[in-house]
Amino acid sequence: xxxxxxxxxxxxxxxxxxxxxxxxxxxxxxxxxxxAASQVGGPQPAAxxQVGGPQPAAxxQVGGPQPxxxxxxxxxxxxxxKNSLEAVELVGEEKVLAAKFSSLELENKELRKxxxxxxxxxVSLSTRxxxxxxxxxxxxxxxxxxxxxxxxxxxxxxxxxxEEDAEKARITAERLKAYHEKKSKKPTVIAxxxxxxxxxxxxxxTDLDAMKAACLGIEMEGLxxxxxxxxxxxxxxxxxxxxxxxxxxxxxxxxxxxxMEAFEEFVQSVDVAAMNKI
Numbered sequence: 391x392x393x394x395x396x397x398x399x400x401x402x403x404x405x406x407x408x409x410x411x412x413x414x415x416x417x418x419x420x421x422x423x424x425x426a427a428s429q430v431g432g433p434q435p436a437a438x439x440q441v442g443g444p445q446p447a448a449x450x451q452v453g454g455p456q457p458x459x460x461x462x463x464x465x466x467x468x469x470x471x472k473n474s475l476e477a478v479e480l481v482g483e484e485k486v487l488a489a490k491f492s493s494l495e496l497e498n499k500e501l502r503k504x505x506x507x508x509x510x511x512x513v514s515l516s517t518r519x520x521x522x523x524x525x526x527x528x529x530x531x532x533x534x535x536x537x538x539x540x541x542x543x544x545x546x547x548x549x550x551x552x553e554e555d556a557e558k559a560r561i562t563a564e565r566l567k568a569y570h571e572k573k574s575k576k577p578t579v580i581a582x583x584x585x586x587x588x589x590x591x592x593x594x595x596t597d598l599d600a601m602k603a604a605c606l607g608i609e610m611e612g613l614x615x616x617x618x619x620x621x622x623x624x625x626x627x628x629x630x631x632x633x634x635x636x637x638x639x640x641x642x643x644x645x646x647x648x649x650m651e652a653f654e655e656f657v658q659s660v661d662v663a664a665m666n667k668i
Contacts, residue, residue, distance in 0.1 A: 406461040581638040584616075586664040589630040589650060589657055590623070601656035602630055608649050612640030631663065 589605060591598060598620060606615050616633035623629050636643065647660045 403460050406459055407464065410461045410465060582635055582668040583638055583643070584633070584635050584666045584668055585643055585646075585662060587632045587634070587647065587650065588661045588663045589632060590659050590661075591627065591629070591656060592658045594626040594628075596656055598628060598630060601653065602632075604653045604656060605630070605632055605650050608646070610636075610641050610646065612637030613646065635668065 587605075589601065591601060602618060606618070614635045616635065618630060618632045620628045621631055634646075636646065643662065643665070647662070650660045651657055
């Protein structure tokens with residue numbers, strides 16, 4: 391059998407811990423244990439190894455935990471944990487402040503760069519404005535001699551320039567007339583649309599050939615019929631798909647659909663499956 395482990399000083403440790411907590415709470419000195427009831431014949435003699443009678447309890451000798459005791463070790467451990475947690479919090483705050491400082495430094499550098507660019511731009515603009523102002527003043531300055539020469543060049547009685555202007559106007563008019571005639575000879579673009587119709591019969595016993603012949607028998611100016619085929623729908627019923635091309639100005643797609651629906655003995659409905667501009 392394994393030997394039993396006995397904690398002999400458990401009561402003392404619990405008293406010391408209670409005294410420590412009471413001291414922290416400000417409750418004053420720890421509560422001292424009551425001495426045992428007196429026996430008949432006076433106080434009992436001290437235990438072996440003691441001199442001068444019975445010794446007082448541990449709690450009566452010291453008001454708090456003794457140095458090196460279990461209570462003091464627990465208090466040190468708790469204080470150490472508390473200090474560690476405070477240090478960790480300080481480190482976290484320092485990291486946050488360092489990150490903020492670094493971001494502020496980057497923003498400051500960017501602002502400095504933008505300020506320098508704006509400064510250089512303002513300087514360049516000021517230089518250009520100064521040059522333009524000086525050039526404008528130079529061009530507006532006209533000497534009296536130059537003004538006199540300009541007056542001498544003016545022909546008050548006309549010259550051959552009028553004849554040249556009339557010739558230019560005639561040539562321009564001829565060219566415009568030729569351009570308009572050439573443009574009028576170009577063929578006009580006719581807008582057309584390619585349409586795919588879905589023609590659905592009433593039942594599976596409908597004569598599809600007669601329905602197809604009736605639809606293709608429709609004739610309209612600007613209508614050209616194309617390919618056609620039968621497409622199965624379900625339950626033995628097939629629908630007729632017809633392709634045609636119509637001129638937008640001459641043929642109405644809705645009117646053409648209504649004409650196909652007029653064959654009521656064959657056609658149940660007519661839908662536009664696809665439509666593309668040509």
